[in-house]
Amino acid sequence: xxxxxxxxxxxxxxxGFKAINNLTFTIGSAEMRAIIGPNGAGKTTFMDIVTxxxxxxxxxVVFGEKAIxxxxxxxxxxxxxxxxxxxxxxxxxxxxSVFDNLLxxxxxxxxxxxxxxxxxSREDRxxxxxxxxxxxxxDQLERKSGELSHGQKQWLEIGMLLxxxxxxxxxxxxxxxxxxxxxxxxxxxxxxxxxxxxxxVVEHDMEFVxxxxxxxxxxxxxxxxxxxxxxxxxxxxxxxxxxxxx
Amino acid sequence: xxxxxxxxxxxxxxxxxxxxxxxxxxxxxxEGFGIxxxxxxxxxxxxxxxxxxxxxxxxxxxxxYCGILSLGHFAFFGLGGYMIGMWLMYERTRDxxxxxxxxxxxxxxxxxxxxAIGNQIFGVVGSSDxxxxxxxxxSLPAQLALVVLVPGLLALVFGWLAFRxxxxxxxxxxxxxxxxxALSLYLFQNDSGLRGNNGLSGLQNLPGANNVPQAIISxxxxxxxxxxxxxxxVLFTWVVSGKFGSVIRGIRDDEARVxxxxxxxxxxxxxxFVLSAVVAGIAGALYYPQAGIINPAEMAPIASIYxxxxxxxxxRGRFYGAVIGAAFVSLVSTWFTSGQVPSxxxxxxxxxWVDWWQVVLxxxxxxxxxxxxxxxxxxxxxxxxxIAPNRHGADLGPGAGSLQEKEAIE
Numbered sequence: 001x002x003x004x005x006x007x008x009x010x011x012x013x014x015x016g017f018k019a020i021n022n023l024t025f026t027i028g029s030a031e032m033r034a035i036i037g038p039n040g041a042g043k044t045t046f047m048d049i050v051t052x053x054x055x056x057x058x059x060x061v062v063f064g065e066k067a068i069x070x071x072x073x074x075x076x077x078x079x080x081x082x083x084x085x086x087x088x089x090x091x092x093x094x095x096x097s098v099f100d101n102l103l104x105x106x107x108x109x110x111x112x113x114x115x116x117x118x119x120x121s122r123e124d125r126x127x128x129x130x131x132x133x134x135x136x137x138x139d140q141l142e143r144k145s146g147e148l149s150h151g152q153k154q155w156l157e158i159g160m161l162l163x164x165x166x167x168x169x170x171x172x173x174x175x176x177x178x179x180x181x182x183x184x185x186x187x188x189x190x191x192x193x194x195x196x197x198x199x200x201v202v203e204h205d206m207e208f209v210x211x212x213x214x215x216x217x218x219x220x221x222x223x224x225x226x227x228x229x230x231x232x233x234x235x236x237x238x239x240x241x242x243x244x245x246x
Numbered sequence: 247x248x249x250x251x252x253x254x255x256x257x258x259x260x261x262x263x264x265x266x267x268x269x270x271x272x273x274x275x276x277e278g279f280g281i282x283x284x285x286x287x288x289x290x291x292x293x294x295x296x297x298x299x300x301x302x303x304x305x306x307x308x309x310x311y312c313g314i315l316s317l318g319h320f321a322f323f324g325l326g327g328y329m330i331g332m333w334l335m336y337e338r339t340r341d342x343x344x345x346x347x348x349x350x351x352x353x354x355x356x357x358x359x360x361x362a363i364g365n366q367i368f369g370v371v372g373s374s375d376x377x378x379x380x381x382x383x384x385s386l387p388a389q390l391a392l393v394v395l396v397p398g399l400l401a402l403v404f405g406w407l408a409f410r411x412x413x414x415x416x417x418x419x420x421x422x423x424x425x426x427x428a429l430s431l432y433l434f435q436n437d438s439g440l441r442g443n444n445g446l447s448g449l450q451n452l453p454g455a456n457n458v459p460q461a462i463i464s465x466x467x468x469x470x471x472x473x474x475x476x477x478x479x480v481l482f483t484w485v486v487s488g489k490f491g492s493v494i495r496g497i498r499d500d501e502a503r504v505x506x507x508x509x510x511x512x513x514x515x516x517x518x519f520v521l522s523a524v525v526a527g528i529a530g531a532l533y534y535p536q537a538g539i540i541n542p543a544e545m546a547p548i549a550s551i552y553x554x555x556x557x558x559x560x561x562r563g564r565f566y567g568a569v570i571g572a573a574f575v576s577l578v579s580t581w582f583t584s585g586q587v588p589s590x591x592x593x594x595x596x597x598x599w600v601d602w603w604q605v606v607l608x609x610x611x612x613x614x615x616x617x618x619x620x621x622x623x624x625x626x627x628x629x630x631x632x633i634a635p636n637r638h639g640a641d642l643g644p645g646a647g648s649l650q651e652k653e654a655i656e
Contacts, residue, residue, distance in 0.1 A: 051506060079508030091503045093496045100492045110509045112517045116490045164507065 002065070004029040004198045005083075005168050010049060010059030011222075019045040020056065021222035029167065032194035034209045034230075035202045037219035038243050043202045044088075046219070047170045051085045052078040064167065080110060084166030088173045090153035094146030098137050098156060101145050102128045105160035128163070134192075135159035136185060151182040158189050168198045175208045187211050206230075218243065255483050257566055262476055269472045276468075278461035289464040290536045291580060295573050296471035297533035298556075300478050302572035303565045304525040305553050310562030311486050312518045313498030315415075318422030319526050320549040321429045322397035326527030327534030327544070328433075329396055331446035332380060333389035334535060337453030339366045340384070370444050377439030393531040394524050400425075401523030402516065409512040409519075414501065423547045433542035445541025449534055464536065471532045478525050479565055485521070494518055555611045560621050567623025574622065579603065 007025040011018065020042045027033050035043055048054035050061060052075040061070040063081060070078050079085075092101050106124060109115070132138045135155040140148065145156055154174060161169055174190065175183045190212065193199050203209050209216060209230060216233050218225045220242050226233045233239050252258055274280040276289050284292075301323050308314045343362045347354045354362070365374040382388035408421055436442035452463055485491065496504045497511055505511050534540040553572075560571015581587065582603035590597040614621055 053502075075502075075505040076508050076510045079506050085506050087503075091500055093492075093499055093503070095495060095499060096492060103489060104492050104496060105507055110507075112490070112510075112513050115493055115509075116485065116488075118489045120489075160507070 002029055003027070004064060005050070006060070006062045007046075007050065008060050008062075010056045010061065012045065012049065012054060012056040018222055020049065023059070023219075023223050025217065025224065027168070027198045027200060029198055030194065030196055032191065032199045032212055032214035033201070034212055034214055034216045035200060035219060036204070036206075036209060036216060036243070037225070040221075041219040042222040043219055044172065045222075047085060047172060047200075047202065050078075050168075050170060051075060051083055076110070079164070079166075082165075082167035083170065084161040084164045084168070085170045086157050086161055086172060086174065088176065090150065090157050092145045092148075092153050092156050092160070094144065096145060097142055098132065098145050098148070099128060099141040101156060102131055102159055102163050105163035107163065107165040131159045131163055134162070135189065151178050154178065154182075154186065155189070158186070158193075162189075162193060166197065169193060169200065171199065171201045173203055174201065175203065175205055183208060183211075251484065251487065255487055257564075258480055258483055261479055261566055261569070265472055265476050265479075269469065272468060273465055276461065276465050278459065278463075278465045286461045286464050289461075289468055291577075293464060293468035293471045293536045294533050295576055296468065296475050297529045297536070298576050299569040299572045300471070300475045300529035300532070301526045301553065302556050302560070302568040303475075303478055303482055304522040304529065305557050306562055306565055306568035307482050307486070307525075308518055308522045309554065309557060310564070310568065311491065311498065312494040312515060313501075314515060314519060315419045315554065316422045316519070316522075317419045317547065317550045317554060318424075318426035319522070319553055321426035321545050322401060322523040322526035323530035323533070323549075324429075324540065324542075324545040325397045325400065326393045326530030327540045328440060328446065328530075329389050329392040329527070330531040331449050331534055331540050332383040332440075333386055334449045334451070334453065335367060335446050336363065336380070336383040337386075338448055338451050339363045341453055341456070342366070368441065371436040371442050373436075379439050390531075393527050397523045397527030397530075398520050401520045405516045405519040409515045412512075423550070426545050426550055427547050430542045430545035430547075433545070440542075443541055443543075445539060445544075446534075447539040449540065450536070450538035452535075467532065467536050471536075474528060474532055475569070478528075479569075482525075482565055555607065558611060558621060559614050561623025562621065564623045566626070567621050570622050575607070579607065582606075 003026050005025075005027050007023060010020055010023045012020045023042070023046065025046070035046070037043055045054060049056050050070065052070060052073060055071065062068070063070050063078075063083065068081065070081070070083070073081065093104070096104075103120070103124065106127060108118070108124075129138065129141070132141055135158060137148075137152060137156060137159065140152065145153065148156060154177075158171070158174065161171075171190065174186050178186060187208070190199055190201060194214070201209075201212060203212075215228065216230050217227045218233050218236075218239050220238075225242065226236045226239050234244060272284065272289065272292055275283040277284070277286050278289075301319060305316065305319050308316050308319075340359065340363050343359055343366060344354075347359065347362065360376070361374065364376050368374050368376075376383075382392065404422075404425055408418055413421060432438055433440055434443050440446065450460065450463070452458065455463065486494065493504060493509055493514055496507075496509075497514060501511055556571040556575045557568045558571070559575055560569065561567025582599045585600055587599040589599065618624060620627065
């Protein structure tokens with residue numbers, strides 16, 4: 001399996017505090033990966049680095065078949081290159097309809113002029129409706145997304161990510177605040193997405209991680225503590241000491 | 247689902263209809279073309295109000311739709327006025343100079359005419375040479391182009407520097423205030439080339455139309471202002487109605503999220519800021535010939551703050567709101583400050599509205615912000631039933647699923 005994202009030797013410190021310390025991480029082009037770790041382990045900072053929000057002090061972040069360095073790109077360029085991110089709290093455009101939210105995310109030219117003269121094609125509408133069906137919001141297309149429930153907003157955001165058609169999907173705590181049924185739907189969406197692209201899920205909930213049934217990376221104090229199947233890492237004494245044992 | 251642009255934006259038809267009826271009625275009532283019920287000075291007030299409505303919708307575009315609270319839009323408005331004012335003043339003075347020199351025995355040379363114009367215009371600041379910025383003042387097409395180019399270029403440079411550094415929110419507002427203040431202070435200097443604090447005057451006289459009375463010219467400008475307002479309204483509605491509008495409203499609500507969707511946020515902001523500045527410049531170029539005079543005080547920071555107040559009172563995020571706010575507040579303001587409102591005698595103190603109007607305006611701004619954030623335009627929501635659904639109770643938080651308080655109980 002070829003590697004789609006390679007993070008190597010990355011360190012970043014905030015006011016002397018090393019949030020990420022010589023972190024190395026790779027993921028294949030169609031792989032699901034869960035990242036777990038205690039609070040402050042650097043999970044969110046890791047995502048910030050990959051998406052360009054934070055610039056690391058040292059190290060490399062290489063992406064895609066052409067092995068482009070993401071460190072030279074800004075957030076928008078990284079997103080265009082094919083890295084999508086879902087935030088912990090659902091961030092959808094509440095004042096706009098579900099349809100508009102999805103249309104906004106749909107993979108299209110992003111420049112101001114191209115967007116100004118953009119006309120909705122039948123094809124684009126069909127794509128949006130298809131996505132809405134997948135995330136279970138087919139009947140809600142005309143509603144303002146602010147009216148949706150918490151779980152529906154989370155799905156809408158996952159739908160927006162899928163609409164972007166990214167090669168790497170970074171998902172921060174997708175199951176937070178969801179009922180068991182909602183969780184199941186979310187798991188299905190993520191597993192389906194991981195068939196064609198890399199999906200990195202940051203999650204606290206071990207039960208949810210178990211259901212994803214994938215390789216797990218444990219972060220601690222900004223670097224990788226253990227990596228392998230969930231059963232493998234949960235037997236690791238160090239992991240039990242710093243994370244599970246608490 | 248793909249319906250026509252006008253069908254999706256019915257406010258366009260209503261607005262253009264109201265504007266057309268207003269223009270026709272005012273024309274019929276005017277001295278120049280109708281029964282003379284309205285005085286020429288009142289026609290000018292109405293024409294100026296239309297120009298202010300135009301700058302108000304351009305303010306609403308940047309603030310109400312894109313979330314950039316610019317408190318410097320009168321810099322663009324004033325620059326537009328100065329650009330057209332230079333041509334008006336130059337040509338008018340040339341007419342006078344040529345007429346007065348025509349009686350001379352030796353016909354004056356080009357240079358003599360030019361020197362005489364310079365003497366007339368710049369005598370008041372103790373100079374007679376044309377500064378470099380007046381090079382094109384004799385050409386109407388060139389100055390009309392500058393009406394658009396100068397505010398546009400200022401907005402481009404300022405916006406590029408500010409947005410690129412990711413200056414947002416109140417810091418950006420303060421920067422825009424600083425910009426308009428700096429510009430007005432610069433223009434106050436006599437050697438700025440635009441006659442310092444005297445500004446440009448006599449702008450109400452159209453060169454080449456000496457025989458046309460002001461009663462007619464005032465209606466011409468009213469028509470021009472109404473046309474520009476109508477076109478601006480349609481243009482802006484088109485800009486914000488499609489996917490572009492979706493992006494800029496997204497920027498207003500969550501800039502970082504739009505960035506992570508892959509949109510170059512800075513380019514969008516710059517586009518909107520420049521477009522808005524250009525329209526503000528055009529509004530200024532329509533306003534000042536009706537006002538007759540422009541000086542640097544017009545660009546003082548307070549003017550741009552008033553603009554924000556108009557838009558807030560009218561209801562931001564909807565162009566008709568901005569128009570209603572600008573028209574209503576500026577007309578009421580004119581009424582109060584003209585001394586026509588009788589003072590209130592309280593025995594120990596006399597409430598003189600010329601002074602107290604500012605307090606009333608300030609209070610109404612505070613009240614609107616607190617109790618009616620949608621402004622006057624929000625009243626239309628009551629008619630169209632565009633009311634947010636009541637979800638009964640607060641969010642239960644991430645721990646308890648997605649239902650809200652009452653929904654969870656039911």
